[in-house]
Amino acid sequence: MNIGFISSRMTQEELFLFFCLTLDSLGIHMEEEEKQKHFETLLLSFAGKVQ
Secondary structure (H helix, E strand, C coil): HHHHHHHHCHHHHHHHHHHHHHHCCCCCCHHHHHHHHHHHHHHHHHHHHHH
16 A cells, blocks of 8 residues: 555645544554644654655
């Protein structure tokens, strides 16, 4: 499965929901604010690799 192709078709809100569900399924529990911070860091990391 090409996650890059799938994620390129998702909105930021959908990606954040997917991120949160993935953390929950792995048993990683964080406050909503902390999830948002890690998600933004992840997005910036991907953006840097694309450029």
